[in-house]
Amino acid sequence: MDGRILVFIPAYNCEAQIPRVLRQLEAEDVRTVVEGVLCVDNRSTDGTREAAQAGLKQLDFADTALLHNDGNYGLGGSHKVAINFARDNGYDYLVVLHGDDQGSIADLVPHLKAGRHRDLDFLMGARFMSGSKLEGYSFVRTAANHAFNLIFSAISGQRLYDLGSGLNLFRVSAFEDGFHLKYADDLTFNYYLILGVVRKRARLGFFPLTWREDDQVSNAKLGRMGFQLLRIVGFRLFRPGAFFAADHRKTPRERYPSTRIA
Template identity: 55%
Template sequence: MPTFWPSATSSNVDLAFTRPVTYKVGIMSDRFLIFVPAYNCENQVPRVIADLACLTDEPGKFAIALIENRSTDSTLRRAEASLDACPLPDKLLIQNDENYNLGGSHKVAFDFARAEGYEYVIVLHGDDQGSIRDILPLLRKGGHRNLDALLGARFMKGSTLQGYSMLRTWANVTFNLIFSAVAGKRFYDLGSGLNLFRRSIFDNGFHLKFADNLTFNYYLVFGLADTGKRLAFFPINWREDDQISNAKLFTQGITMLKMLGQRIRSKQAFLRAEHRITPRSSYPATVVRRWSPSEDPA
């Protein structure tokens, strides 16, 4: 049965679990790294960073790591200016040494979070389609503590979609159901731009051979389910206005069907297989600038 948490606006947030969990409730004191992947989103990333100012009133310890993926516009410059103006004290601007695509940027973030000792990684895409505010009511209640992944879902009850076509909605819901049937667990979304992960689940590197491109999250949900991780989905508010989508519906559909065929043939082989076009032993990145709580604002 779904479990309800009271949200900040007194409405209910519906958590849908893929397996029974018992979670701890208490004052939030965990260390969170907010990973913001950014590529060619110069107009959107300032809004995303500005919205993170709401975290100054939250318990818990939040740091921002914006990982810029070799944009061809002014994303890097505008990201630095936005982070400089953000009141959160602990912030980093990181640039990938090469364009690793969205999945590769995730791998950079998870490795950085491990090196820095963060307990949780919150993924918030830099294109301003989702908001950090949708997950905060769950964190305040400790809804993440006995989970390995808390995944934002655009297509479950309680979510809202703005500027999303009926065709894309239908295609996403259809693939959610197909992936759920193959995995034997209910998936309400295969990869939105707002997710939380327990960082330690990536320490064994099970995710490293997953594709580096936009399909990384599709591999990841299968990987999480197939390795017995504790998952829950929660509704989010999602919008498209001035964003430029990198997803091509027909091409994505063909890619997903091929992926499903691989997974159906053998779950074990799917988890072990190399799914990257360009296998890498590492994903080097450079810290462009770091702000820390001890930094003198003057």
């Protein structure tokens, strides 16, 4: 397969789930496409780091690393840490697989084996496109996501099937211009990212997946996220130039340092 693939697992207080996520990578079809695995812990207060370290030791087929963020960078900040790590270590593609075990990398593997990613810069998992399955997802959350997908599609001029699931693939070189650096470091990072991807006319594709909620504790509260999405939509719609020029981070940073634990 052309291009080195790094699986990036962002983690926060998912001690119970991250061992299951890492066990996904032990499957034979995953071993054939993955060369590295990176866990980035955003200052968890439970046993996430210890669980991740134990799970990584079982992955004898790949180069592995466990990083602990030096500050509270949020989900978006952890993405920036991983993008820098991938670039510095010579990886061509970054697969994002959230540490809370809601998605399965098995949904992406067939697309990798078929080489679909070679013609794309971003290949995004889409919970709400035809062929996807939602398990334990409420009707209200599903309806809200469909509505915002349509709104974001309308303002961006491109059909968007998901604004940011927990299973995606990025071409590392797509970030060379740093277009992502001023996007919010919190849970809204993916919403800014998808709008930026469309604006820079990057090659974007989607794939269906199975998404489940069972023992996970979501940090994305529906009401709060809805207000944040409306604010993003209003800013992007009425002041597009200022939107893409602005720094959307609460705490602007020059760097996102982390400590390597293992």
